[in-house]
Amino acid sequence: MTESGFTISYLGTGSGGSTLRNHTAMVVECPDGTRILLDAASGNTVLRHAELLDMSPVDFDHCLLSHSHPDHCEGLPHIEMQRSSRNPAEQPMRIYGSGEAMLDMATLLSYPRRGLTVDQDGVRRRDDRRVFTFHPTLPGEWAQLTPTIRAKCAPVEHIGGAVAWRLETGGTSLETGGASIVFSGDTRWCPSLAELADGATLLIHEAICTEDNRRRADETAHSTAAEAGRIAQLAGVRQLTLTHIDDAFHHDSEPLAAEARTVYDGPVSVAHDLWQQRI
Numbered sequence: 361m362t363e364s365g366f367t368i369s370y371l372g373t374g375s376g377g378s379t380l381r382n383h384t385a386m387v388v389e390c391p392d393g394t395r396i397l398l399d400a401a402s403g404n405t406v407l408r409h410a411e412l413l414d415m416s417p418v419d420f421d422h423c424l425l426s427h428s429h430p431d432h433c434e435g436l437p438h439i440e441m442q443r444s445s446r447n448p449a450e451q452p453m454r455i456y457g458s459g460e461a462m463l464d465m466a467t468l469l470s471y472p473r474r475g476l477t478v479d480q481d482g483v484r485r486r487d488d489r490r491v492f493t494f495h496p497t498l499p500g501e502w503a504q505l506t507p508t509i510r511a512k513c514a515p516v517e518h519i520g521g522a523v524a525w526r527l528e529t530g531g532t533s534l535e536t537g538g539a540s541i542v543f544s545g546d547t548r549w550c551p552s553l554a555e556l557a558d559g560a561t562l563l564i565h566e567a568i569c570t571e572d573n574r575r576r577a578d579e580t581a582h583s584t585a586a587e588a589g590r591i592a593q594l595a596g597v598r599q600l601t602l603t604h605i606d607d608a609f610h611h612d613s614e615p616l617a618a619e620a621r622t623v624y625d626g627p628v629s630v631a632h633d634l635w636q637q638r639i
């Protein structure tokens with residue numbers, strides 16, 4: 361398979377209730393060296409696991425947020441502290457999400473910390489430098505992250521303001537040097553996601569369980585592995601990675617991959633913490 365030059369580092373791959381894995385966050389390293397954080401996990405996951413992979417949140421200039429559940433964003437205050445202490449002169453990290461998610465981030469980041477001001481535009485230190493800037497993004501609207509990398513989101517069915525993201529560079533086909541990565545965030549079966557993921561190089565989709573336990577997926581607004589596979593098949597993506605893994609599949613995730621393969625013809629992987637996937 362031709363490679364696009366993207367590397368995805370999975371810093372956390374556990375579901376919200378996981379006790380065996382860290383919560384969800386990934387770093388996408390683009391061919392031009394730009395590093396983009398997809399979700400921010402909870403606690404110090406991003407700090408610790410980035411460090412183990414020789415990276416630092418100080419180098420992440422962009423963060424695309426899927427939604428405001430704490431297992432996806434509660435790491436941001438810790439990232440703020442590290443960026444402020446390690447490199448206070450650094451450019452702000454630009455955080456993209458739905459308008460609703462950006463309001464929630466302003467609340468999350470309003471924790472008591474001397475010399476920090478939080479408003480709807482982001483987080484500012486006493487010397488007026490910004491640590492984070494907030495960029496509410498409308499569905500379908502392209503955010504130009506760098507001259508060659510852009511991202512857009514689409515609503516998904518989980519909680520208010522939840523979105524999936526499509527990140528692309530240099531067009532959409534590997535033949536023209538382009539590639540695209542789509543991340544589902546958390547969502548129940550959401551057929552419109554197939555439109556966002558159309559022809560993507562990689563679809564990263566959550567999978568909370570298999571069909572035999574689909575009541576759990578229904579009750580928590582998550583997807584089964586078969587549903588993730590169906591989106592991959594409908595969208596015609598080149599490969600599928602499953603993430604947001606429950607404890608029940610931590611030691612043996614093969615049943616998830618096997619179920620996705622029953623409906624999707626392409627390669628299926630299941631992510632694990634600290635895995636680096638090159639596409």
Ligand SMILES: [Zn+2]
Nearest residue numbers: 375376431546
């Ligand atoms: Zn979650």
Ligand SMILES: [Zn+2]
Nearest residue numbers: 427429518546
């Ligand atoms: Zn969630």
